[in-house]
Structures are given as C-alpha cells and as structure tokens.
Amino acid sequence: MEAKEKLKYFHQDIFRAMKIKKLLLLVFCSGIILYFFPTRLFSDDLGKANKYYEKYDYQYAIEIYERLLNENPKLEIAQKLANCYRFVNNTVAAEKAYATVLTFPGFEPINYLYYADALKQNAKFEQAKRNYLIYAERLPEKSDEAVKLANSCDAARLWLENPDRNILVTNEADFNSENSDFSPVAYKNGFLFVSDRQFLKPIKANSKKVYGWTGNPYLKLYQAQNTNDTLDGSLKLFLMPEQINDQYHSGSATLTKDENTIYFTKAGLVGGIEYGNTKDLVMKKAIYFSVKVNGVWSPAIPFPYNSPLNHSLQHPALSPDGKILYFSSDMPGTLGGMDIFYSENTGSGWSKPVNCGPTINTKQDEVFPYIRKDGKLYFSSRGHITIGGLDIFSSTGAKNTWTDPDNLKAPMNSSKDDFGVFYYQDNLTGFISSNRAGGKGSDDIYRFSEGPKELFFAVQGTVVEKQTGNPLEGLNIFLVNKKTGEQKSAISAADGSFKFDLSKEADYIVRGDLDKYFSKQQGEISTKGATESTVYNVKFEVEKGEEAFLVKLNNIYYDFDKFNIRKDAEPELLKVLDFMNSTPNVNVEMRSHTDARGKAIYNMKLSENRAQSAKKYLLDKGGDQKRLTAKGFGESQLLNKCADGVKCTDEEHQFNRRTEFKVVKVDPVISYVPNFFIYPNFPFKQS
Structure with missing residues (x-):
C-alpha cells in the first residue's frame, strides 16, 4: 500500500x-x-496606409493614419495625414493636421504654405498672412509668391466683409445631396449636372464602384427634369445613359445649341491595366463627345488631342456659336498647373489647342471655363487674387486675347472653392457651385440673382506709424462732407482700422487730426458719377512730432544788425537740409527773429532779411524752392526777458537773434493699399 x-x-x-x-x-x-x-502590426498598418496613399485612395488612408498618429506620433505619418486632408479638400481637418506637422522637428518649409492655404480657406486671414510670410523667410526664392499670397489675405478679408448687396445667393437644397453636386448646364426643360451621390441602391465602401480618393461613388452626369425653368422641388433625376456614364468618372459637360452634341469629361484608370504595371494605375481625365441620332446618344468619341497617359483634358465649354471649344489641361504649353486652352472647329476637325495666354492663366490652376451667351468668359482660378480656394473670375475677349480678369468677389465667391458657373439668358441669374459653409453636401449648387443695383460706398482704412509700420490705436479720424460741412469721426481700432459709410454723389475729405503726430493729413474722396459700389481704401502713415515736426538749431547767431549766414551756422543749416531730404513730404518755413534793440519796424525788416538769407543758403545747397518759405517776426517772439527797457548783456540779446525751422505744411503721407483692394475708377486723390 x-x-x-x-x-x-x-x-x-x-x-x-x-x-x-x-x-x-x-x-x-x-x-x-x-x-x-x-x-x-503597426508596420503592417503603416504599409497598408502608404499603399492607399500611393494609389490616391486618400479616404481609406486617412482612417489608418489617424489611428497610427495617436498610437505612435511620427513626422511621416503626420505629413501624409495632412496631405490626405488637403487632397480631399477638407480644409478644417487640413488646418489641424498641418499645425501638427509644424510641431515635429525636421519638417519641410512647404508646410507653412499648405498651413496658410488651409487657414485662408477657413477665413483665418491674419493667421494665414503670418504663415505666408514665415514661408517667405524660410524659402527666400519663393518670397515674391509668398508675399503676394500674404497681401491677398487683406483683399480676401475686405471682399468677404463687404459682399455685393445686389446679389442674392441661395442654396438649391432640392437640387443637392449629402455628396458632391456641381456644374449645372441647361438641357431640355431642366439641367445636366455632375454628382457622386448614392443613386438607386447604396454602394458599400471599398467597392469597385467607390472612388478611394473621396470614399464616394464615381462622378456621374445626371439629368434633372422639371416642368418649368425653376427648381421647385419636383425634380426627377435620371442617370445619363451608359454611352456617357461608364465605370469611372463622367464630369462636367457642354452642349451645342441644338443640344444634339454633348462634350464632357471622362476619367478612368490608365497605365497599369493596359500595360501590365499595376503600380502605375492613375486616374486621368479626357474629353469625349457624343452625338444624338434618332434620340439615342452615340458611343463616346474621344477628342483628338487626348493623351491620358501624359496629361489630362477636362471641363469643356463651347462658345455660343459652337466654333470654339475651351477646356482645362496640363498639357505641354501650360504656364503651370492646369491652364485654359482653346481649339477651333475648322469644319474638317478641331485645330491644335492653343493656350489662352498669361492674362488668363497663371502658375496655379485655372479650371471650369464657361462662355456666357454674350461671349464673356468665366473661369475659376487659384493663381489670381482669391478670397480662399478657387474663385470665379470673368474676362471679355476671345481665344488668347482677354481683358484682365475680374474677381466676382462675395457673395459669388467665398473662402472655399467656387466654380461651375452657369447663366440664364438674362445674364442676371444662374447657378454657381461651391463647398462653402452651410451647404448640404461637400459641393453644392447655389442659385444667384442680381437685383437692381443699389449702390453703396464706404471708406475703409488704417493708421500706422511710418517709422515702424505698427498700427496706431485710439487716434481720431474725421470725414467731412465738403458741401454740407457735416463731420463724422471715428477712432482707430487696435489694428489701426477705421471705417465710414459714404453717400452717393458727394465729395468728402478724410482727415486725421493727430495731436502727437503730423496734423491735418487728409485726402479727398468723391462718389460723384460712380456707377459701381465702391470701398475706398486708404492708409495714413504718420510720423512722430517729436522727431520731425520742429527742428531746433544749436545757437544760430547773427551779428548785430546783420543778416548774413555765419560760418558757425552752416553745419546746423545742413542738418535742416538733411531732414528735408529724408522727409520728402514736408514743407518748411524759416522763422527769423531779432533782439529788442532798435525800432520794431526796422527789426521786422531785418528779421525778414535773415529768413530770406537762410532760405537762399538752403536753395544754393540743393533745397526745393516749392517746399521752402521764409518769414520774419522781428522782436515779437523773444525767448528771454530782454525786452525794451530791460538791461541785458550782449550774449543775452544774441540769444534772441535766431532762425527756427518749422514744418508748416505736411503733404499727406497717405499710401494706397495694393490695386486688388480697389474697385474700378478709384477716385481717391491727395490734396
């Protein structure tokens, strides 16, 4: 056991x-x-995200990069996440993401530009301006471009804060979805427009029918039918037939006058499928057209100058007579980015495309051309002065000869992307497309209408110290109606700004009365004959009186009963000349005096001779005749007790024999803001 x-x-x-x-x-x-x-696991996820990134499937990459950045913050992940948000045009998330990039050591300076772009599109103009200027400092070779962008922030803020009150812009809610809807054009008794909405039945994420860049279905052309020429909520939507909408993108369209030929954008994967290299799959855009025969659209026919392996063609727009086709492309011959080109219908085919020229095109993107019935060109640009992202511009001309583009300003433009304009026959109403705040989806269609012109006028300016450029707060600015004498006043804000509303057909003086600075700086503004609502912009650059208003000389003496300039006075006179040369906006008066000995009448004449003598000396040394005056005061302004009957020494009497130099008139130091601030026929003048 x-x-x-x-x-x-x-x-x-x-x-x-x-x-x-x-x-x-x-x-x-x-x-x-x-x-x-x-x-x-981290490595596998990063590789998967990078693969999405390289294939332009940014929406899928974002989900992974966001998680990885929280788990293991690195510059590479932060950079690619920020780029993804920029590419998908999520400016709010892009702003936050680029701010994160700037916290990592070793980031590239280009991120200041991307950060500033996002800030500007989010209407944070002062922050955007600062970061554009930092970008200029970090990359001096880009300073001209960066400073231009920084200055454009001032224009953007001005335009956004002063929208055209004659234009009403409203969201066409019944036309829009939670996805992108844009670029309507008239067709039959309704419209054609572009959308990536979910239609008929939901499409699952990661489906072959979903575009990884946006995470939405591919763009398609839709027909919206209604019973009249307005969008009244009874719209019926139809997908355009498969001859136009195929597996991938179908984009913005234009039609001939008889509506029997349609030109439109198509995009698909090229490079890898055809040539066996799956890593080189890219989405390229090309222009196709289709002809309606017996009510049926023909198979899509490629525009002869497509070259999808090399460049894109997109956004076709026909001239009213159908003889010129305008479009956007990055084909050879661009000035940078996407440019607007044109091709002419010769009767036997389309001519070789020609760039519309540097008046229209810039180093950035010019896209979405549209030709109004009267031949006026409308297009969107990032390269001209904009409020934020893409802004809509107009120009008159044809082919490659155009007037300088006009920014349509607010409310037609916003701090976001604005594009895809369409006008009705009256040239006063139509549609624009925008991803501005308050929409129903990412891109929405908005109706605009121009009412009778109710002109408004205002003056908006700033006061800065000339020596430093710093804004001056708390200074009085006056607006005077020259006819009625009515005077309004404003006090400059912390940023030096002030503003007045103006009346029609009136003449005004804008004046700065500044106690410790040069006084009576003023300029004239007239609204007489003005046919455009106008905001007049001025800047007062003022100088400290302590430094420039009064020039005191050290003991300039005259011999008794003499008015010639002594040798010991010459160095002090040359100081006055130097002052005048360094302060070209001032006029100077020589004010000469005598002592009290002798008769008052004689002393007055003697003092005038002394003043003229000082003036002549300065003129002989190169002084400006127009800026110099001379005046004698005799014994009327003694500096001590030595009046008639008072016993004084010779030295005490000599103290009164002097010449003072005083600024008696200041030509206004009013500098104008850059031209993009100013509406046509800017009538501000100095006086």
Whole structure:
C-alpha cells in the first residue's frame, strides 16, 4: 500500500511538473508575441496606409493614419495625414493636421504654405498672412509668391466683409445631396449636372464602384427634369445613359445649341491595366463627345488631342456659336498647373489647342471655363487674387486675347472653392457651385440673382506709424462732407482700422487730426458719377512730432544788425537740409527773429532779411524752392526777458537773434493699399 501511494504521488508530481512546464512555455511564448506583435502590426498598418496613399485612395488612408498618429506620433505619418486632408479638400481637418506637422522637428518649409492655404480657406486671414510670410523667410526664392499670397489675405478679408448687396445667393437644397453636386448646364426643360451621390441602391465602401480618393461613388452626369425653368422641388433625376456614364468618372459637360452634341469629361484608370504595371494605375481625365441620332446618344468619341497617359483634358465649354471649344489641361504649353486652352472647329476637325495666354492663366490652376451667351468668359482660378480656394473670375475677349480678369468677389465667391458657373439668358441669374459653409453636401449648387443695383460706398482704412509700420490705436479720424460741412469721426481700432459709410454723389475729405503726430493729413474722396459700389481704401502713415515736426538749431547767431549766414551756422543749416531730404513730404518755413534793440519796424525788416538769407543758403545747397518759405517776426517772439527797457548783456540779446525751422505744411503721407483692394475708377486723390 505504501508503494502504491508513493507511486501515486510520483505520478502527481510528474503531472504537476508538466503543467508548470507548459504554463512557463505559454508565458514565454506570450511574452514573445506581446514583445514583437505590436511593432509588426503597426508596420503592417503603416504599409497598408502608404499603399492607399500611393494609389490616391486618400479616404481609406486617412482612417489608418489617424489611428497610427495617436498610437505612435511620427513626422511621416503626420505629413501624409495632412496631405490626405488637403487632397480631399477638407480644409478644417487640413488646418489641424498641418499645425501638427509644424510641431515635429525636421519638417519641410512647404508646410507653412499648405498651413496658410488651409487657414485662408477657413477665413483665418491674419493667421494665414503670418504663415505666408514665415514661408517667405524660410524659402527666400519663393518670397515674391509668398508675399503676394500674404497681401491677398487683406483683399480676401475686405471682399468677404463687404459682399455685393445686389446679389442674392441661395442654396438649391432640392437640387443637392449629402455628396458632391456641381456644374449645372441647361438641357431640355431642366439641367445636366455632375454628382457622386448614392443613386438607386447604396454602394458599400471599398467597392469597385467607390472612388478611394473621396470614399464616394464615381462622378456621374445626371439629368434633372422639371416642368418649368425653376427648381421647385419636383425634380426627377435620371442617370445619363451608359454611352456617357461608364465605370469611372463622367464630369462636367457642354452642349451645342441644338443640344444634339454633348462634350464632357471622362476619367478612368490608365497605365497599369493596359500595360501590365499595376503600380502605375492613375486616374486621368479626357474629353469625349457624343452625338444624338434618332434620340439615342452615340458611343463616346474621344477628342483628338487626348493623351491620358501624359496629361489630362477636362471641363469643356463651347462658345455660343459652337466654333470654339475651351477646356482645362496640363498639357505641354501650360504656364503651370492646369491652364485654359482653346481649339477651333475648322469644319474638317478641331485645330491644335492653343493656350489662352498669361492674362488668363497663371502658375496655379485655372479650371471650369464657361462662355456666357454674350461671349464673356468665366473661369475659376487659384493663381489670381482669391478670397480662399478657387474663385470665379470673368474676362471679355476671345481665344488668347482677354481683358484682365475680374474677381466676382462675395457673395459669388467665398473662402472655399467656387466654380461651375452657369447663366440664364438674362445674364442676371444662374447657378454657381461651391463647398462653402452651410451647404448640404461637400459641393453644392447655389442659385444667384442680381437685383437692381443699389449702390453703396464706404471708406475703409488704417493708421500706422511710418517709422515702424505698427498700427496706431485710439487716434481720431474725421470725414467731412465738403458741401454740407457735416463731420463724422471715428477712432482707430487696435489694428489701426477705421471705417465710414459714404453717400452717393458727394465729395468728402478724410482727415486725421493727430495731436502727437503730423496734423491735418487728409485726402479727398468723391462718389460723384460712380456707377459701381465702391470701398475706398486708404492708409495714413504718420510720423512722430517729436522727431520731425520742429527742428531746433544749436545757437544760430547773427551779428548785430546783420543778416548774413555765419560760418558757425552752416553745419546746423545742413542738418535742416538733411531732414528735408529724408522727409520728402514736408514743407518748411524759416522763422527769423531779432533782439529788442532798435525800432520794431526796422527789426521786422531785418528779421525778414535773415529768413530770406537762410532760405537762399538752403536753395544754393540743393533745397526745393516749392517746399521752402521764409518769414520774419522781428522782436515779437523773444525767448528771454530782454525786452525794451530791460538791461541785458550782449550774449543775452544774441540769444534772441535766431532762425527756427518749422514744418508748416505736411503733404499727406497717405499710401494706397495694393490695386486688388480697389474697385474700378478709384477716385481717391491727395490734396
């Protein structure tokens, strides 16, 4: 029995040992897994995100980059996440993401530009301006471009804060979806427009029918039918037939006058499928057209100058007579980015495309051309002065000869992207497309209408110290109606700004009365004959009186009963000349005096001679005749007690024989803001 018990316990010990060994092995293996698996998992996820990024499937990449950045913050992840948000045009998220990039050591200076762009599109103009200027400092070779962008922030803020009150812009809610809807054109008793909405039945994410860049279905052309020429909520939507809408994108369209030929954008994957290299799959855009025969659209026919392996063509727009096709492309011959080109219908085909020229095109993107019935060109641009992203511009001309583009300003433009304009026959109403705040989806269609012109006028300016450029707060600015004498006043704000509303057909003086600065700086503004609502912009650059208003000379003396300039006075006179040369906006008066000895009439004449003598000396040394005057005061302004009947020494009397130099008139130092602030026929003048 004892042996059996011993054997029993022996087996139990072996069993326990085996269990402990298995447990230890399990713990060891678990440790190995816990040690290596997270890194491997992180690496796999990063590789997957990067693969999405390289294939332009930014929406899928964002989800992974967001998580990885929280788990293991790195510059590479932060940079690519910020780029993704920029590419998908999520400016709010892009602003936050680029701000994060700037916290990592070693980031590229270009991120200041991207950050500033996002800030500007989010209407944070002062922050955007600062970051454009930092970009200019970090990359001096880009300083001209960066300073232009920084200055454009002032124009953007001005335009956004002063929208045209004659234009009403409203969201066409019944026309829009939660996705992108844009670029309507008239067709039959309704419209054609572009949308990536979910239609008929939902499409799952990661489906082949979903565009990874946006995470939405591919863009398609829709026909919206209604019973009249307005969008009244009874719209019926139809997908255009498969001859026009195929597997991938179908974009904005234009039609001939008889509506029997349609030109439109198509995009698809090229490079990898046809040539067997799956890493080179890219989405390229091209222009196609289709002809309606017996009510049926023909298969899509490529425009002869498509070259989807090399460049894109998109956004076709026909001239009213159908003889010229305008479009956007990055084909050879661009000035940079996408440019607007044109091709002419020769009767036997389309001519080789020609760039519309540097008046229209810039180093940035010019896209979405549209030709109104009267031949006026409308297009969107990032390269001209904009409020934010893409702004709509107009120009008159044809082919490659155009007037300088006009920004349509607010409310037609916003701090976001504005594009895809369409006008009705009256040239006063139509549609624009925009991703501005308050819409139903990412891009929405908005109706606009121009009412009778109710002109408004205002003056908006700033006061800065000339020496430093710093804004001056709390200074009085006056607006005076020259006819009625009515005077309004404003006090400059912390940023030096002030503003007045103006009346029609009136003449005004804008004046700055500044106690410690040059006084009576003023300029004239007239609204007479103005046919455009106008905001007049001025800047007062003022100088400190302590430094420039009064020039005191050190002991310029005249011999008794003499008015010639002594040698010991010449250095002090030259100081006045230097002052006038460095302060070209001032006029100076020589004010000469005598002592009290002699007759007052004689002393007056003597003081005038002394003043003229000082003036002549300065003129002989190169002084400006128009800026110099001379005046004698005789014994009327003594500096001490030595009046008639008071006994004084010769030195005390000589102290009164002096010439002072005083600024008696200041030509206004009013500098104008850059031209993009100013409406046509800007009539501000100095006086």
